[in-house]
Amino acid sequence: MxxxxxxxxxxxxxxxxxxxxxxxxxxxxxxxxxxKRTKLDEILxxxxxxxxxxxxxxxxxxxxxxxxxxxxMAEIAGLLDLTPAYVKGVVTFYTMYxxxxxxxxxxxxCTTSPCGVCGAEDVAKAFLKHTGCGELGVTSxxxxxxxxxxxxxxxxxxxxxxxxNDDFIExxxxxxxxxxxxxxK
Ligand code: FES
Numbered sequence: 001m002x003x004x005x006x007x008x009x010x011x012x013x014x015x016x017x018x019x020x021x022x023x024x025x026x027x028x029x030x031x032x033x034x035x036k037r038t039k040l041d042e043i044l045x046x047x048x049x050x051x052x053x054x055x056x057x058x059x060x061x062x063x064x065x066x067x068x069x070x071x072x073m074a075e076i077a078g079l080l081d082l083t084p085a086y087v088k089g090v091v092t093f094y095t096m097y098x099x100x101x102x103x104x105x106x107x108x109x110c111t112t113s114p115c116g117v118c119g120a121e122d123v124a125k126a127f128l129k130h131t132g133c134g135e136l137g138v139t140s141x142x143x144x145x146x147x148x149x150x151x152x153x154x155x156x157x158x159x160x161x162x163x164x165n166d167d168f169i170e171x172x173x174x175x176x177x178x179x180x181x182x183x184x185k
Contacts, residue, residue, distance in 0.1 A: 095150050105165060115161070123162070130178055153168070160172045
């Protein structure tokens with residue numbers, strides 16, 4: 001089970017707002033025009049209700065912006081006949097949706113108890129140290145990394161599992177962290 005499928009329950013504790021701000025709806029440029037609108041219409045045609053298209057619609061917005069701004073949430077709410085509060089509730093539930101700009105490499109470390117007893121906290125600390133992020137949810141000064149802790153990634157027998165964007169890596173130890181970061185552009 002991946003975070004993309006199920007999400008975790010930990011929203012980032014802190015946010016770096018080095019770019020983009022909160023994306024107030026008044027400053028929002030519509031996302032669902034042209035090709036993106038066509039794609040959304042195609043997704044809507046597969047479901048019996050508009051609400052069912054919420055997760056893929058949010059994913060399209062995040063692909064476009066790199067995160068899901070308040071403006072994007074309002075736009076999607078309007079298109080799917082939902083309230084902005086409902087859309088925000090979904091965005092804040094899943095760690096796969098970013099509520100602020102994040103680093104190019106978004107690193108999720110499982111620190112739930114089974115991984116926790118195997119040293120997951122030390123893995124998270126190693127990422128914070130070697131990326132320069134310093135704190136969970138804060139983007140590194142070079143804009144490359146954001147590290148967060150998440151709930152069970154479904155690989156409890158392979159502590160510590162992490163996700164870097166869409167890539168899943170098992171059995172990560174603090175010692176492996178520099179090598180893993182070295183593979184990232
Ligand atoms: S508790 Fe870490 S993957 Fe399940």
